[in-house]
Amino acid sequence: MATQPRQKEMMDSYKRARADIASLTDWLECELEKFDTRDDLTWSTVGSLGHVRKNLVETLVFLSGFEESEIQRSLDELHS
Numbered sequence: 001m002a003t004q005p006r007q008k009e010m011m012d013s014y015k016r017a018r019a020d021i022a023s024l025t026d027w028l029e030c031e032l033e034k035f036d037t038r039d040d041l042t043w044s045t046v047g048s049l050g051h052v053r054k055n056l057v058e059t060l061v062f063l064s065g066f067e068e069s070e071i072q073r074s075l076d077e078l079h080s
Helices: 004-036 043-064 068-078
Strands: none
Touching (some): 004 043, 043 068
């Protein structure tokens, strides 16, 4: 079991990581909103968003323990 000072350090690091992830998620949402107003959509832009999507799926696989196929199936259900 972690000693009291180490426990506090661990909790502080956990809270910081969690807060940063929430902030990055908000920031990502703002960036996505910019694409909604663009008139110059290109396949390059679509490819870039596809790359980000893939990275996010990989991150969710890592954090959740779900298989990528399960996550993909869930995403597909949202669009059917």
